[in-house]
Amino acid sequence: MSSTIKDIFGKNLRQYGIMLALVVIVLIFAVATQGKLIMPDNVWSLIQQNAYVLILALGMLMVIIAGHIDLSVGSGVAFIGAIVGWMMYTWHTNWVLAVLAGIAVGLLVGVWQGFWVAFVRIPAFVVTLASMLLFRGLAQVIAGRTMAGFPQDFNKIANGSLPNWFGFIANPLAGLFPKGSPFGAELDLVTVLIGVIAVVGMVITGWRSRVRQIQHNLPVESMGLTIGRWVGVGLAILVITYILSMNLIGGTPILLVLVGALILIYAFVTTRTVFGRHVYAVGGNRMAALLSGVNTARVDFMIFVNMGFLTAVAAIVTTSRAGAAVAAAGQSFELDAIAACFIGGTAVTGGIGRVSGAMIGALIMGVLNQGLSILTVDTNWQMAIKGLILLLAVTWDLVSKRRSRLA
Amino acid sequence: MSDDYILQMRGITKEFPGVKALSDVNIAVRRGEIYAICGENGAGKSTLMEVLSGVHPHGSYSGEIIFDGELCTFRSIRDSEAKGIVIIHQELALSPFLSIGENIFIGNERAKFGVIDWRETNAQAAALLARVGLTEHPQTIVADIGVGKQQLVEIAKALAKHVKLLILDEPTAALNDDDSENLLQLIRGLKAEGITSIIISHKLAEIEAIADTTIVIRDGHTISSLDMHGGDDVSQARIIHDMVGRPLEHRFPEHNPTIGEEVFRVEDWTVFHPIDTERKVVDGVNLNVRRGEIVGLAGLMGAGRTEFAMSVFGHSYGxxxxxxxxxxxQPVALTTVDQAMDNGIVYATEDRKRYGLNLIQSVKENITSAGLPKLAHVGVIETEAEGSVAEGYRRELNIKTPTIEVPVGKLSGGNQQKVVLAKWIYTDPDLLILDEPTRGIDVGAKYEIYTIIDALADAGKGVLMISSELPELLGVCDRIYTLAEGRITGCVSRSQATQESLMQLMTMEKGSGDTL
Structure with a gap:
């Protein structure tokens, strides 16, 4: 890599590399599936089927940055899902209450893990390995028999879209597609607005922070790079908006709004809050953090409480999508979340990682899942392929780091 | 006296990037005698022994080593051990959860075709243990015996390798008086068996008691080789003179202190070892620091300087x-780092990389890591203010870095140290405890660090500076405490202190004189 390219992309080189990898994988599968991958219904189900990875990876990211691991999130999803399902199925609890109860249970799960890791100082690997068995067992006890038949509104969380409040607008690109192609259909105005607001919001907040940095005489990223990123990310958002807004499938998935909000919140928490900074400090050098006045035990504890919260969110989404509480739910979710983080450049040794990276990692996993499924690749082979890609990603990360240290 | 030399090291020169650790060192060791090597911390004693034992392979130094009449070109410790040179480090190299017998033959197993012969192992181990005066069963786990006995196991391990030249690095530093005496007795016994020993030690009384010859090293040079029995009439004062007798240069900024009220005082501060809770590491220390004053804390390795400082800083040690x-x-409690910081007491560690910095985080994030609450509003960091703070320190302390976003691990030692100082200065403390603030830093950067320390004192802060370099303490501090074996043995003002007087106080052993 020449030094000029390094200067332009700076420390985010790795980040752009992984983004590029996502684009390449999307293109490969788009071609291999003869465009099926980017058909509206497939994009829809990609979001629906992989939301849990995105949600769990947000929590797992912070767990891994702090130098821990959580093997129990899959079992946690089954356990919390079973409780939520049980409440609605057996007691006919109002679904909102059931969801809130699920969140509360999630927080308690986090308190349980955090207690052992932070205060008894048992390695997280052991604590969460034990919890993996514990919660899977409890899920079997509660949901030994599959429970289904939940309120419509509950099932909509993962299966519904935002209502078509503002009607449809004519498709400006309709002329580009042959008559009858789904790509020429009318567009849901709500979805279009959300997409446009997202792009405009990104540019405005980015511009404002740039202006403030200049006011404070701080170094800023080159204008070309900033604009380049805006164009790239903006185009991606608009393409997805376009695909989702076609009236065939009903507009913006509620799930997408939920996941989007979580991503924004966690991007903020990791980069802008004292807590987020402390997570990096603890993972980068625990002793130095301790000797700088960071309450490392509290940081560890809060990380697991947060993971418990997101496990509950994932449990609700998973249960809603299936419309049933199943003891076997959430199988190997922890591995998907961990893989997403590592593919996204999170350091195995802790201290390094970004929300954007983990999200791209999760999307890579999602596109692989979806693409391979469309190609009707056997699920066992899918697993094998994902495993190899994980190994490849981490190897590349470590080797490039080693090389940069030698340089 | 015979001239049968078992070891001759001629013209040994060893350079590390930027530092000449050894410069034309010559030593000659007569067979069957006990040699002592002394010198200040960092004088080059350990490097010399590492050259001898092959830790620094042949070719990475210049000069020649002649052992047992042969020119030696060791490439690793295995090579030197094969010739019968065994080094026992201060940090014992025993595997704590293996048995004594397993440890004695580790890497040297009694085995046939890769299968360990336990009967042979234990029988031979028992015989070796008897030679060093231990009655423990060879199957006893090493962690279950005391440090003194572990030291003896190390020697048994050396005997198993048919040692001819035994090198002991600070063998009695972690031992109590009985264990020390026992060990010295054993070394005399080995001498009677014809084994030559080299002991690296700070304890001058001990050296007087056991050594036949004392070699003094200073700043990588051999200064003297003193015959302890002959006509030289070697006194401790003579050894001290040779250890420290270098000319003082003017490499310190001029500084006229304005000393104010007392800012910090400890009374009867006593700390025990964190694991070996019977061992006193800091013993009834009394000291104080006033505003605007730079107070030095001098002591040799193992005197308890860092242990004292870390125990003050939120009970982080002991x-x-x-x-x-x-x-x-006002009396204050200092049981957590938070409490210490709330009371305006901060500690910059001697080990920047392990305890002071997060090397993979940026310069900016390291600078603000301790004072982050000052930059946050309801838990949200004010990003631009943070950048301004970091930029401010980069300019003020002249931290050489392309930008403040660079990981701090990419900076040179001197600049890393400035980041550590910036981090603590930003918390606006009243007392800064600086542990070896110039270790591993080149001369130019040292001067800059001294200037920063002077400025801190002028801003009305108290500074407690720990250093192994006596000239540095004499050049920077207004007052200097000496620490030996965990006790304060003296407090001298800059005008009265000399390197010799400090070294005398630093080597004052328990019961060897009145303490202050």
């Missing part, structure tokens, strides 16, 4: 800590 600390005359 167990059973007792004594009282006062901040501006």
């Amino acid at each position: 167990s059973r800590i007792s004594g009282q600390a006062y901040k501006a005359g």
Whole structure:
């Protein structure tokens, strides 16, 4: 890599590399599936089927940055899902209450893990390995028999879209597609607005922070790079908006709004809050953090409480999508979340990682899942392929780091 | 006296990037005698022994080593051990959860076709243990015996390798008086068996008692080789003179202190070892620091300087800590780092990389890591203010870095140290404890660090500076405490102190004189 390219992309080189990898994988599968991958219904189900990875990876990211691991999130999803399902199925609890109860249970799960890791100082690997068995067992006890038949509104969380409040607008690109192609259909105005607001919001907040940095005489990223990123990310958002807004499938998935909000919140928490900074400090050098006045035990504890919260969110989404509480739910979710983080450049040794990276990692996993499924690749082979890609990603990360240290 | 030399090291020169650790060192060791090597911390003693034992392979140094009449070109420790040179480090190299027998033959197993012969192992181990005066069963786990006995196991391990030249690095530093005496007795016994020993030690009384010849090293040079029995009439004062007798240069900024009220005081501060909770590491220390004053804390390796400082800084080291600390005359509790920081007491560690910095985080994030609450509003960091703070320190302390976003691990040692100082200065402390603030830093950067320290004192802060370099303490500090074996053995003002007087106080052993 020449030094000029390094200067332009700076420390985010790795980040752009992984983004590029996502684009390449999307293109490969788009071609291999003869465009099926980017058909509206497939994009829809990609979001629906992989939301849990995105949600769990947000929590797992912070767990891994702090130098821990959580093997129990899959079992946690089954356990919390079973409780939520049980409440609605057996007691006919109002679904909102059931969801809130699920969140509360999630927080308690986090308190349980955090207690052992932070205060008894048992390695997280052991604590969460034990919890993996514990919660899977409890899920079997509660949901030994599959429970289904939940309120419509509950099932909509993962299966519904935002209502078509503002009607449809004519498709400006309709002329580009042959008559009858789904790509020429009318567009849901709500979805279009959300997409446009997202792009405009990104540019405005980015511009404002740039202006403030200049006011404070701080170094800023080159204008070309900033604009380049805006164009790239903006185009991606608009393409997805376009695909989702076609009236065939009903507009913006509620799930997408939920996941989007979580991503924004966690991007903020990791980069802008004292807590987020402390997570990096603890993972980068625990002793130095301790000797700088960071309450490392509290940081560890809060990380697991947060993971418990997101496990509950994932449990609700998973249960809603299936419309049933199943003891076997959430199988190997922890591995998907961990893989997403590592593919996204999170350091195995802790201290390094970004929300954007983990999200791209999760999307890579999602596109692989979806693409391979469309190609009707056997699920066992899918697993094998994902495993190899994980190994490849981490190897590349470590080797490039080693090389940069030698340089 | 025979001239049968078992070891001759001629013209040994060893350079590390930027530092000449050894410069034309010559030593000659007569067979069957006990040699002592002394010198200040960092004089080059350990490097010399590492050259001898092959830790620094042949070719990475210049000069020649002649052992047992042969020119030696060791490439690793295995090579030197094969010839019969065994080094026992201060940090014992035993595997704590293996048995004594397993440890004695580790890497040298009694085995046939890769299968360990336990009967042979234990029988031979028992015989070796008897030679070093241990009655423990060879199957005893090493972690279950005391440090003194572990030291003897190390020697048994050396005997198993048919040692001819035994090198002991600070063998009695972690031992109590009985164990020390026992060990010295054993070394005399080995001498009677014809084994040559080299002991690296700070304890001058001990050296007087056991050594036949004392070699003094200073700044990488051999200064003297003193015959302890002959006509030289070697006194401790002579050894001290040779250890420290270098000319003082003017490499310190001019500084006229304005000394104010007392800012910090500890009374009867006592700390025990965190694991070996019977061992006193800091013993009834009394000291104070006033505003605007730079106070030095001198002591040799193992005197308990860092242990004292870390125990003050939120009980970050040790167990059973007792004594009282006062901040501006008021008693304060210092049981957590937070409490210490709230009381304006901060500690910059001697080991920047392990305890002071997060090397993979940026310069900016390291600078603000301790004072982050000052930059946050309801838990949200004010990003631009943070950048301004970091930029401000980069300019003020002249931290050489392309930008403040660079990981701090990419900076040179001197600049890393400035980041550590910036981090603590930003918390606006009243007392800064600086542990070896110039270790591993080149001369130019050292001068800059001294200037920063002077400026801190002029801003009305108290500074407690720990250093192994006596000239540095004499050049920077207004007053210097000496620490030996965990006790304060003296407090001298800059005008009265000399390197010799400090070294005398630093080597004062328990019961060897009145303490202050």
